Amino acid sequence: MNIQFKKGILEICVLAVLAQKDCYGYELVSEISKRIDISEGTIYPLLHRLKDVGHVTTYLQESAGGPPRKYYRLTESGRKEEHEQKEEWMRFAASVNALLEGKNDAAE
């Protein structure tokens, strides 16, 4: 898969999954990977960025077998951001599809 396509998109994917339930990083990788490849080297910096700007908060929780998990929860601004980015993606995808279909007139 073209790596470039994912630029900016993985952030929406993370926000969208977190909008449904709190997740820890490793879990997000496996959830998103069902549809789109994402590596751990991507998710952790991304989650830290989201925390830095206040779109998520974190809490630690023990796990049965393995180290403790750091869960991420969307904040209000995170939910707003998820909504806005989703809309922007929809508009963008529609524009690309129109262009690829040769509807270059911008009227359609």
Place this chain on the structure above:
Amino acid sequence: MNIQFKKGILEICVLAVLAQKDCYGYELVSEISKRIDISEGTIYPLLHRLKDVGHVTTYLQESAGGPPRKYYRLTESGRKEEHEQKEEWMRFAASVNALLEGKNDAAE
């Protein structure tokens, strides 16, 4: 518009427009800009990349008012690339949409 979204996509857009007709750089900017913002600082390096890998050839043509225009024409490999990247984009967009809609099961 989120700049990151465009990464890799503008190349498909250029290929798609060139699949319909030969264009010069400045013309491509205005064609694509009807749907998606693209700057000249993006298009010229992109066109040079496409030429380097053999997806396009060029020819010069006089213009009425202004400097001569450098037209770009798709090669066979360019047409093939256009087709493949279009398909990849469709698959990618479908995956993203599924994820954003919460269809995390990969079965649907």
Place this chain on the structure above:
DNA sequence: GTAAGTACCTTGCTATGCAAGATACTGTGT
């Protein structure tokens, strides 16, 4: 003569994803 439009180009910056590696805990097999 100067501004705006056309048309080409380059340099330096930024953002994001990835591979590869480090760390550390648990459970299983030998």
Place this chain on the structure above:
DNA sequence: ACACAGTATCTTGCATAGCAAGGTACTTAC
């Protein structure tokens, strides 16, 4: 006891592609 796989976190250095800002040069209009 020891090694290995799985879980779970993280960091460093690299590659890529888009953009802003600038430069060049030609033509037409004021």
